[in-house]
Amino acid sequence: MTRTVQQLFDLSGKTALVTGGSRGLGLQMAQALGEAGARIMLTSRKAADLEQAVATLQDQGIDARWIAADCAKEADIQRLTDETLERMGDIDILVNNAGASWGAPAEDHPIEAWDKVMNLNIRGYFLLSQAVGKRSMIGRKSGSIINLASIAGLGGNPVEMQTIAYNTSKGAVLNFTRALAGEWGRYGIRVNTICPGFFPSKMANGLLEVIGPKLVEGTPLGRLGDDEGLKGLTLLFASDAGKHITGQHMAVDGGMSALIGG
Template sequence: MTKTADTLFRLDGQTALVTGGGSGIGKSTALLLAEAGTHVIVADRDAASGEETAACILRQGGSARAVPVDVTDEAAIEGMFDDVIAQEGSIDHLINSAGLAIRRPATEHLISDWERVVSVNMTGVFLCARTAARHMIAAKRNGSIINVASIMGLSGGGLYPNISYQTTKGAVVNMTRALAVEWAPHGIRVNAVAPTYVRTPFIAPLLAQPELVAKIEAMTPLGRLADPDDVAAAILFLASRASAMITGHTLPVDGGFLAQ
């Protein structure tokens, strides 16, 4: 097919699974992928939120269904993907957007909280990616996996303590590289986005502090926090034919935050 501006970003006839699709970046991504022609599986631990995202896609004329899942549950993840293959026949894109943050000084960070963050942000990403790749490889079907990392995975932060989040997002960055190299012979591309502070419920406690928001804006060359749609657009690019020669890359969506 000749690549044109009209076709580069179309994903008609393809299936995408979005974890954390019930809110924030995951929800915006699910909506945009559906608009690009993708059948979207909205996966979220909060079943009601996932159902609402799927219903919104259907109201807009798209194709979607919701599935409840805990990304820390290996058996549940495998069951979810088996169900997707049984019903949709294939999986073309996985977007790992589910995430957790427990913001606490390192000296006060409970090991139980550390393990919770690791299980969601790092192990959950690996479990979903591994399971998706197994199905893609078995079907001899090129696919893409896009992980939601963070600017905190590429910097030491400094505005407030967030050690477990920073550590796990740094792991996601290097996991993305490693899996991209391992799975490239199978035609599977693995990339990540590294968002800055995004106006979602995920950072509601930060948004409630005007002085902190002002500080973040002052540290950002473009002078604002990101909106979920900013990140969703980058994810669509990484899922599309427009990025066919890109793998192992982490794309900051940060308004220049990391450029300084």
Template sequence: MSLAQLQNLKGRAALVTGGSRGLGLQMAEVLGELGAKVAITARKGDELDAAAGHLKSLGVEALPLVCDMGNLAAIPPMIEQVIAAFGAIDILVNNAGTSWGAPTIEHTLEGWNKVITLNVTAIFVASQEVGRRCMLPRRRGKVINIASIQGLTGGYPEGVPTLAYNTSKGAVVNLTRTLANEWAPFGINVNAIAPGYFPTKMTAQLDTDATSEMAPMKRGGGPEDLKGVTALFASDACAFITGQTLAVDGGVTAI
């Protein structure tokens, strides 16, 4: 089978959480380009509608769904809406996330719980629901979790203390390994992407030039830099790859 055939997603349904902008929208674009129908979630309806309009302008069948992934009770009904519109979900991209910058001794419990709930628990709930309803019964599926190089190294970019964020992304790495091991006999691939510095709303407070200089490639991630790994992990090209976390960071973790 050719690589083009392996990466053909025509007829498949994808769900990208946090898909209205930044990395989520970039991944939604490539899934649609490869032929998938794409549902995207976000908290803000205006941003979501703009993203869906953008995807539709590219010829992508897009379904915008307002959903606060930090509200765990809202996740199953949202997934029901995707299934009602597209049928069983073939590809789940757990991208929605948040951060909280504060020295550990000043870090509030509210902030800790907010980060852990959205960055870890929401992934568990979404994966459990999609797995139970769509992937395990059909013995196939692709799950892509968005980790971070801060979950691999424990470092802080530019000295910004982000204990809860780093902890949550480390948990995503091991959640990915463990779920991959459990679901491998069902033909389900579970992998993670660990982005380095990408200019997004979440990273807007960082010194762009200084942060980019951390990478051997001397730049931050661009609007195309997650598309290749997303195409790999979402398609049959990764049939023998599971439980892996791939850093997309311009070489930061190679130093």
């Protein structure tokens, strides 16, 4: 007997690890997974932010915990994996969301800034996916990995934005997703990417000051994302409702990428 839509989206009994989960899009995705029944482990670098985020989720009736870790550091990634498995058991859903950006002209971009962006935005994704995959998903032949990229990974930017390292790292996330999905499909592990457009954040607001609000106003929906915009797609990729979707990316951007050919 086929399951109902509600049953397909149900995450009861599942455990999700969400990086960069103390605020913004990471916290929004954690809320979506928790509201569908998953237990949540949040991680980011700052304990105080995590405590507040977990308190918010717990107030909503979500089983949530936290571990402070820097996903640009291999030792922290291994510790995060160890502690999550010890405290919560197997990890069913991994959301790779922690990220960094840097604005500078390509000709003068500091190499240390380039390395900082790459280490967190793509190397960290690989190392954590590898650790969680080997320790929890491959042996059980089950799991969902959701990588956060950006519409910045779908193409170039106006000259005013000067985010070449960020764009490059997010483009790498797209092909990392395809490659990992190709290799790990035999283990029943699905790997997909969400590409947000402009959502309210410190980084997005700063970019909009540079390039102007007309860029957003000119998109088909003519608005920024909000605190619900990623919930539906996150739940689709994480749950059995998306059980036949892997190696894909989806832009959540008000239609902006449709205009630029993303």
